[in-house]
Amino acid sequence: MPLPPLSPAEFRTIVQRCTGVPAEELRLDDPQLTLDEVGVDSLGLLNILTEVENRYDIRLDAEGLTRLPEILALINEKLAPSTRTDNSVVIDAPLELVWDLTNDVANWPNLFSEYAAAEILHQTGDTVRFRLTMHPEPDGTVWSWVSERVMDRAAGSVRAHRVETGPFAFMNIHWTYRQTDAGIELRWVQEFHMRPDAPADDETMAGHINRNSKVQLALIKDRVEAAARAGAAVTR
The missing domain is CATH 1.10.1200.10 (ACP-like)
Known part of the structure; x- marks a missing residue:
């Protein structure tokens, strides 16, 4: 149990x-x-x-x-055993561009639609600690938390976790980047468990994460591919 x-x-x-x-x-x-x-x-x-x-x-x-x-x-x-979500998208752009744009945390409000602000708190080498603030909800609630991510460019992998866990007992995220024939597969695997007093249980949160991840990954795909096309246009 x-x-x-x-x-x-x-x-x-x-x-x-x-x-x-x-x-x-x-x-x-x-x-x-x-x-x-x-x-x-x-x-x-x-x-x-x-x-x-x-x-x-x-x-x-x-x-x-x-x-x-x-x-x-x-x-x-x-x-507690974790609940796991797994979502991915294939981005038609060079790996270097996909990596650079998606790991530029300070620019995330221009890459994701859910974040109003991203503040870098501390960075040492490939480890960055930052605060994310979301856009206000209809009732005026604003969610904000501190996370930390460790980037491994050689392995095409990023591991992140929430430092301020909020309603989560814990939240870990693993990003992977894989070359495919159609482009770069960006994959998010999230493992988490909700606190007993959280406003949602694990199953409800997993549903929310899956829905939102699909929206954000599609948006990231569009914006990175647009950047790739703009870069290609400049170099021609």
């Missing part, structure tokens, strides 16, 4: 018990909250992971993770 996600409040209690850090300093709604910032050393992290592993009979590999919200997302990924 799937285990329920570990709530921020429960995780805060575990961290406080294992490290002695005051609860008021454990601002888990802050995606930038690092272990160093709250004074959690390697021994404290080991104590946290050990308690969670023993409590839930899971194994955790937090190597490279330095932020408490990321560690909570890792725990919840292990606790």
